[in-house]
Amino acid sequence: MKCPSRPPSYLVPGLSLIVLLALAAASLFVGRVYVSPVDLIAGLASSHSTLAALVVTELRLPRAVLAILVGASLGLSGAVLQGLLRNPLAEPGLLGVSNGAAVGAVISIYFGLAHAFPLATPLLALAGSMIAGALTFAFGRTSTLSLILAGAAVSSLMASFLAMALNFAPSPYAAYEMSTWMLGSLSERSWDHIMLAAPFIAIGMLILAMMGQAIDALALGETQALSLGIHLNRTRILVLLGVGLAVGAATSVTGSIGFIGLVAPHLVRPFVGHQPSRTLLPSTFLGAAVLLLADLGTRVIPTNTELKLGMLTSLLGAPFFFWLIVRMQKTAP
Amino acid sequence: MSRLTASHVALKRSGRAILDDVSFVLEGGSFVALVGANGSGKSTLLSVLSGLIKADAGEVRLDGAPLASLERRDLARRRAYLPQTPRAEWPIAVERLVALGLTPHLPTFGELPGGWEPRLTEAIAACDLSDHRFQPATTLSGGELARAMLARALIGEPQIVLADEPTSGLDPRHALDTVGRLKALASQGKLVVAALHDLTLAARYATHLMALHTGRLVAFGPIGETLTPELLRHVFEVEARIQGAGENAFVDYLRPATQS
Numbered sequence: 001m002k003c004p005s006r007p008p009s010y011l012v013p014g015l016s017l018i019v020l021l022a023l024a025a026a027s028l029f030v031g032r033v034y035v036s037p038v039d040l041i042a043g044l045a046s047s048h049s050t051l052a053a054l055v056v057t058e059l060r061l062p063r064a065v066l067a068i069l070v071g072a073s074l075g076l077s078g079a080v081l082q083g084l085l086r087n088p089l090a091e092p093g094l095l096g097v098s099n100g101a102a103v104g105a106v107i108s109i110y111f112g113l114a115h116a117f118p119l120a121t122p123l124l125a126l127a128g129s130m131i132a133g134a135l136t137f138a139f140g141r142t143s144t145l146s147l148i149l150a151g152a153a154v155s156s157l158m159a160s161f162l163a164m165a166l167n168f169a170p171s172p173y174a175a176y177e178m179s180t181w182m183l184g185s186l187s188e189r190s191w192d193h194i195m196l197a198a199p200f201i202a203i204g205m206l207i208l209a210m211m212g213q214a215i216d217a218l219a220l221g222e223t224q225a226l227s228l229g230i231h232l233n234r235t236r237i238l239v240l241l242g243v244g245l246a247v248g249a250a251t252s253v254t255g256s257i258g259f260i261g262l263v264a265p266h267l268v269r270p271f272v273g274h275q276p277s278r279t280l281l282p283s284t285f286l287g288a289a290v291l292l293l294a295d296l297g298t299r300v301i302p303t304n305t306e307l308k309l310g311m312l313t314s315l316l317g318a319p320f321f322f323w324l325i326v327r328m329q330k331t332a333p
Numbered sequence: 334m335s336r337l338t339a340s341h342v343a344l345k346r347s348g349r350a351i352l353d354d355v356s357f358v359l360e361g362g363s364f365v366a367l368v369g370a371n372g373s374g375k376s377t378l379l380s381v382l383s384g385l386i387k388a389d390a391g392e393v394r395l396d397g398a399p400l401a402s403l404e405r406r407d408l409a410r411r412r413a414y415l416p417q418t419p420r421a422e423w424p425i426a427v428e429r430l431v432a433l434g435l436t437p438h439l440p441t442f443g444e445l446p447g448g449w450e451p452r453l454t455e456a457i458a459a460c461d462l463s464d465h466r467f468q469p470a471t472t473l474s475g476g477e478l479a480r481a482m483l484a485r486a487l488i489g490e491p492q493i494v495l496a497d498e499p500t501s502g503l504d505p506r507h508a509l510d511t512v513g514r515l516k517a518l519a520s521q522g523k524l525v526v527a528a529l530h531d532l533t534l535a536a537r538y539a540t541h542l543m544a545l546h547t548g549r550l551v552a553f554g555p556i557g558e559t560l561t562p563e564l565l566r567h568v569f570e571v572e573a574r575i576q577g578a579g580e581n582a583f584v585d586y587l588r589p590a591t592q593s
Contacts, residue, residue, distance in 0.1 A: 086422040086423070213436060213439065216433060216436070217433055217436050218422065219421060219422050219423045219425055219429075219430070219433065220419065220421070220422070220430070220433055220482075220485070221416070221419060221420055221422060223385065223414075223416045223419075224414070224415075224416060224419060224433075224482075224485075226385055227383055227385060227409065227413070227414035227416075228409050228433070228434070228436040228437055229405040229406035229407075229408065229409030229410075229436065229437040230405075230436070231405060273425060273426055273429060274423045274424045274425050274469070275423075275425050275429055276423065
């Protein structure tokens with residue numbers, strides 16, 4: 001039977017992948033410095049270090065790859081969390097791992113470790129996100145409500161550590177450095193950063209990708225999901241682990257980037273019949289696409305100081321949030 | 334045929350006994366109406382029987398094996414559990430919601446195998462939902478949703494069906510349909526346990542009656558022998574008249590029982 005509510009299952013993921021690829025290509029060709037596409041492609045292919053080759057392989061390519069990794073992990077985490085918590089406003093920052101990463105990074109900046117060892121900031125941020133995730137896990141593993149509450153508690157605890165670090169910043173410059181780190185950015189990130197984050201992101205996303213059946217069954221509520229043989233406790237723990245690894249590692253190299261994880265699932269949900277498992281793949285692609293788009297914006301919009309990515313995503317995300325509220329009021333029973 | 338055994342099941346919550354030394358043997362082929370006043374432990378008993386809550390003492394066995402020892406998916410294939418007033422959390426299509434009943438039959442990855450399609454159509458038609466098949470489940474009325482949930486519970490063809498007030502919120506026609514369907518399952522050899530508040534429906538359709546009073550099992554047996562005015566006075570504190578038997582049975586409440 002043909003019906004509008006049953007589009008072919010590859011359609012939405014396929015379309016979002018095309019959007020992602022188009023934006024990825026655009027992000028290689030567009031930048032502050034104009035390099036002709038022919039030179040860029042030649043640069044990608046050649047092993048000689050021409051200027052075009054350097055721009056592409058050392059600046060734009062890592063930037064695009066990082067945007068894809070980070071955007072994808074935010075998009076997937078958001079989709080899984082919204083499915084698990086059955087809450088359209090859930091987003092990866094909810095579990096406290098993003099703020100945990102920020103605390104780690106800020107500690108590194110506070111003590112000037114970043115100047116001694118370039119990867120100190122992402123490494124400490126990673127440690128911070130893991131500690132925050134472990135704390136959320138320790139208090140929130142027993143039920144969904146306690147998971148949300150523990151996440152909120154850990155988030156605000158980490159936020160108060162951040163405020164404390166800013167308060168006692170050794171110099172105005174350090175305070176400035178901390179607050180810019182928290183704004184989130186993809187610029188001046190190298191392949192080393194990617195190598196550091198990629199394994200964690202990959203493992204985290206792999207775990208999250210396996211949650212489809214559980215979050216589908218949760219559409220019936222926890223009791224029925226449980227009665228259908230879903231291990232709820234195990235699901236909660238795995239989701240926390242997956243989000244902790246993927247988003248923790250992503251935030252560690254880029255700083256906090258808001259709204260991607262919240263927005264991406266909403267962009268796809270109506271097109272997949274609201275079925276939670278079917279939002280996962282397209283959300284992953286669109287999360288990456290939205291981040292690439294925002295990053296393109298930071299490069300194309302002419303400003304004197306660099307436009308920070310996290311600031312831009314939040315700025316774009318807020319109107320979306322309003323739209324979401326209006327739409328929910330309309331569709332509420 | 335399946336056999337569900339409870340032996341000395343007891344459960345306490347904050348010092349209060351919710352279930353107290355409940356023992357019985359249920360066999361396939363019976364439709365057991367579980368009755369009792371509000372707070373008598375019906376829902377808790379159904380949760381314990383379905384393996385969702387572990388009893389503090391005693392145990393429940395399914396075909397001789399303790400529930401706790403069964404693998405969850407295996408248990409989910411063998412028994413269906415329908416909670417009271419279930420809710421759809423996302424506006425998924427009704428057919429999607431019904432198909433979720435097949436979750437324990439699915440591989441960890443992948444979609445519904447093609448062979449399930451006719452069964453899905455059949456289950457939706459059986460619960461009179463064909464017109465609503467592609468409608469978002471969140472836009473269904475309470476009674477329509479209750480029927481969708483029943484279809485969800487029955488589509489996996491479980492040997493045991495445990496339903497908590499499956500007729501609440503249904504109009505007379507659909508309430509009759511529902512108990513009729515449960516009775517038909519029992520006559521196919523399956524075991525059905527349903528908490529029911531409508532005693533006339535219970536008297537007409539159920540084969541057995543199980544009555545709980547403050548967590549204790551006060552009556553269990555074939556419905557014709559156990560459903561008596563004395564029982565209703567004890568369990569519900571009402572004076573009742575029971576007329577006829579079998580398909581013509583009728584239970585009428587006269588007045589609250591006077592305290593003696």
